Amino acid sequence: xxxxxxxxxxxxxxxxxxxALQDVTASDxxxxxxxxxxxxxxxxxxxxxxxxLGTRSIKTTAKAYxxxxxxSMVDLTTxxxxxxxxxxxxxxxxxxxxxPTDRTTPATAAVCVYPDMVATAKAAVAxxxxxxxxxxxxxxAGRAPIAVKLADVREAIDAGADEIxxxxxxxxxxxxxxAKVYEEIVAVKETCGTSARLxxxxxxxxxxxxxxxxxxxxxxxxxxxxxxxxxxxxxxxxATPANTLLMLEAVRDFRAQTGVQVGVKPAGGIRxxxxxxxxxxxxxxxxxxxxLDNHWFRFGASSLLNxxxxxxxxxxxxxxxxxxxxxxx
Numbered sequence: 001x002x003x004x005x006x007x008x009x010x011x012x013x014x015x016x017x018x019x020a021l022q023d024v025t026a027s028d029x030x031x032x033x034x035x036x037x038x039x040x041x042x043x044x045x046x047x048x049x050x051x052x053l054g055t056r057s058i059k060t061t062a063k064a065y066x067x068x069x070x071x072s073m074v075d076l077t078t079x080x081x082x083x084x085x086x087x088x089x090x091x092x093x094x095x096x097x098x099x100p101t102d103r104t105t106p107a108t109a110a111v112c113v114y115p116d117m118v119a120t121a122k123a124a125v126a127x128x129x130x131x132x133x134x135x136x137x138x139x140x141a142g143r144a145p146i147a148v149k150l151a152d153v154r155e156a157i158d159a160g161a162d163e164i165x166x167x168x169x170x171x172x173x174x175x176x177x178x179a180k181v182y183e184e185i186v187a188v189k190e191t192c193g194t195s196a197r198l199x200x201x202x203x204x205x206x207x208x209x210x211x212x213x214x215x216x217x218x219x220x221x222x223x224x225x226x227x228x229x230x231x232x233x234x235x236x237x238x239a240t241p242a243n244t245l246l247m248l249e250a251v252r253d254f255r256a257q258t259g260v261q262v263g264v265k266p267a268g269g270i271r272x273x274x275x276x277x278x279x280x281x282x283x284x285x286x287x288x289x290x291x292l293d294n295h296w297f298r299f300g301a302s303s304l305l306n307x308x309x310x311x312x313x314x315x316x317x318x319x320x321x322x323x324x325x326x327x328x329x
Contacts, residue, residue, distance in 0.1 A: 020258045025222055028179040035178060035218060041210035041246065050241035053285055054278040060315065063277070067312045068106050070276040070304075071098060073294045075133055075265070077112040077302050079140075079233070085120045088113055092124025099309050102316075108305065109294040110163060114139075115152060118159035133163035133199070137188060140203070140232035142167040146184055153191045164192055165199040167232060168216065170206050178219060185223035199227035199265055199298075205237030213243055217250035227263035233300060238268025241278060248286040261290065267300025273311040276304060 024034035058066060076095045078087060092111050099105040110131035113121050121132045134156035138144035144152075153164055166188050172180045185200055192198050200220040204213050220228045228247055231238035244266040251262045266279060276299060283291050291297050314320050 021222060025182060031178050031182060031219075031222075032176070035215040038211075038214055038218060041214055043210050046210060046246060047242045050245045050282065053245075053281050054241055056281050058277065058281075064312075064315050066277050066280055067273060067308055067315070069292065070273070070280060070299065071308050071312070072106040072109060073298050074108040074305050074308075075110045075112045075267075075298050075300050076108045076305060077233070077267075077300055079112070079114060079135060083114065083117060085117070088117045088120045089124045092121050092130070094305070095130045096125055096128040098305060099312070102313075105309070105312065109298055112163075112165060112300065115156035115159065115161070118156050118161045122160035131162040132160060133165055134159075134161040135165045135167075135232075137166040137184075139165070139167050139201075140234040142169050143171075146187060149184065150187060150191050153188055157192065157195050161196050163197045163199060164188065165201055165229060167201045167203065168220070170203055173212070173216060173219075174207070178215075182219055182223045185220060185225065189224040197226040198224070199229045199263075200225040201229040201232055201267075203232055203235060204230045204239075204243045205235040210243070210246055213246050214250060217247050218254065221251070221254045221260070221262050225262060227265050227298070229265040229267055229300065231266075231268040231300075233268030235268075239266030239270055239279075239300075241282060244279060245282050245286060248282060248291075251291075252287045261296065263296040263298065264291070265298040265300055270299055270301050271303050272307045276308065 024030050076091055078091055088111075095108040095111045097103065097105070098108060107128055107130050110133045111121050111125060112133040112135065115134050115136060118132055118134050125132060136152040136156050137149040138152065153166070156164060166185070168181050169184060189198050200223070202213065202216040202220070207213050207216060217228050228251065230243055230247065244264065247264050251264055255261050270276060270279065279299070280292070283297055310320060
């Protein structure tokens with residue numbers, strides 16, 4: 001189960017990360033040279049490996065452990081224009097006690113809300129292990145001046161956010177303006193300071209190629225991301241086994257080169273226990289036990305938790321509960 005171990009981080013000078021690869025960020029040209037010098041992704045091989053790992057079956061005892069682990073890794077999320085304080089309070093209560101009839105059920109890792117709902121969420125999970133995460137930097141499009149983005153981050157942190165989920169400027173990235181994207185991540189990380197961990201969202205469905213996802217992964221980590229995250233959940237293509245596998249390989253290789261460990265958060269489209277177990281297998285087989293903890297791996301989800309709870313109850317009693325067993329988010 002989660003240990004919430006402290007995060008190995010690089011030293012920082014004036015908000016800029018310092019690590020074994022810091023020289024590659026010295027200028028736009030060195031950064032571009034490094035990112036375009038990364039090995040090209042064998043798309044067929046990547047998808048075949050992801051599919052192969054997804055066919056692994058696990059025994060009943062291992063499945064029970066996997067379900068509890070997956071529950072503890074959920075960032076229970078509501079990011080809708082119709083969010084109300086009441087809905088956020090209910091979400092917080094569910095995060096703390098996902099199954100009120102069985103207090104052995106682990107709490108989720110976090111609740112994730114818009115900045116204006118952080119204070120409400122913070123009060124709802126007070127006294128528990130559940131963190132409050134907030135999307136920021138003009139989520140989900142990321143189309144705003146940097147001053148507005150940083151104000152967004154400060155508002156969330158001032159309200160009590162433990163984690164910030166920022167979106168990168170995909171337009172700048174796709175135009176090859178890597179230094180601009182890097183500098184924005186560094187600025188957000190500096191604004192977070194020691195108050196909040198930073199998750200950097202790439203919106204992989206808009207990056208078009210696996211090579212771009214690999215470059216974005218390294219760019220985010222070079223800039224000081226504590227987590228790299230696939231998606232906002234607001235586009236057609238979100239987390240997939242293949243793009244998550246690629247990001248897991250990136251954090252593995254980054255730690256090998258710098259000694260800095262970075263978390264991974266697939267988000268969007270992960271709805272069933274079967275899906276979650278496939279992703280946990282990817283983690284175990286690619287980066288190993290060091291990442292099998294909610295300090296290093298999360299699921300960005302809303303409906304996933306309900307299926308995990310139903311499958312957990314099925315393992316415990318041998319039958320599925322009625323439709324009122326879990327709340328509808």
